Amino acid sequence: MNLLEGEREEILNSVDEILTSSEINRRNLIPILQSIQERLGYLPRPALEKVADAMGMAAVDVYGVATFYNQFRFHPPGEHQIKVCMGTACYIVGGQIAMDSFARRLNISEGETTPDRKYGLERVACVGCCTMAPVVVVDEQMEGSVTPTRVDGILLSLEANGNGEKPGEEE
Numbered sequence: 340m341n342l343l344e345g346e347r348e349e350i351l352n353s354v355d356e357i358l359t360s361s362e363i364n365r366r367n368l369i370p371i372l373q374s375i376q377e378r379l380g381y382l383p384r385p386a387l388e389k390v391a392d393a394m395g396m397a398a399v400d401v402y403g404v405a406t407f408y409n410q411f412r413f414h415p416p417g418e419h420q421i422k423v424c425m426g427t428a429c430y431i432v433g434g435q436i437a438m439d440s441f442a443r444r445l446n447i448s449e450g451e452t453t454p455d456r457k458y459g460l461e462r463v464a465c466v467g468c469c470t471m472a473p474v475v476v477v478d479e480q481m482e483g484s485v486t487p488t489r490v491d492g493i494l495l496s497l498e499a500n501g502n503g504e505k506p507g508e509e510e
Contacts, residue, residue: 340414340415340451340452340454341454342383342385343456346383347385350379350383350385350386351385351386351389353375353378353379353386354375354385354386354389354390355389357371357374357375357378358371358389358390358393361374363393363394364394365394365396368390368394368401368404369404369408371390372390372401372404372405372411373410375390376410376411376412379415380412380415380416381411381412381413381414381415381416382405382411382412382413383413383415387401387402387405388401412450413450414450414451414452414459415452415456415459416452416459417452417453417456417457417458417459417460418456418457418458419457419458419459419477419478419497420458420459420461420477420478421441421458421459421460421461421475421476421477421493422461422462422463422466422475422476422477423437423438423441423449423460423461423462423463423473423475423485424463424464424465424466424468424472424473424474424475424476425438425462425463425464425465426464426465426466426469426472427465427469428469428472429465429469429472429473429474430473431472432472432473433472433473433485433486434472434473434474436473436486436487437473437475437485437486437487437489437490438460438462440487440490441460441475441490441494442460444490444491444494445458445460445494447460448460449461449462450462458497463476466481468481468483471483471484472484473485475490475493477493477497
């Protein structure tokens, strides 16, 4: 994913602040990565490289640790975050079909964000609404019985609310 103008500088400044307030040793690698993700929303490549330099490690080793844990994201979150439930009930009744429909329409894969950063797509384990399966959570709003046609409707609704409002925030 390409960085936006000025974003690289912002990333490096944020990482500097985190590293300054942290004890720099390998034992603290995961807490430092967690702090970076908490601040930036994801772990961008320049941040991983800066952490590697500060710790005297190869960047590939830092990346290897980060990719081992599924808590870390490597793409920035989208303006509208779409979470497709892949719990057992959702998976059985079409969760993967909903995921594939979103991926195809947004032209991204699971875990990615559209180049304009408008939409992010992710898989979640279970949202606890099995009777509504398959369930998708769009900006914290539950959408049940999601079919490919419903995927089109959800995306059209988000486009219609292009004024920056998220679903459920109307006056």
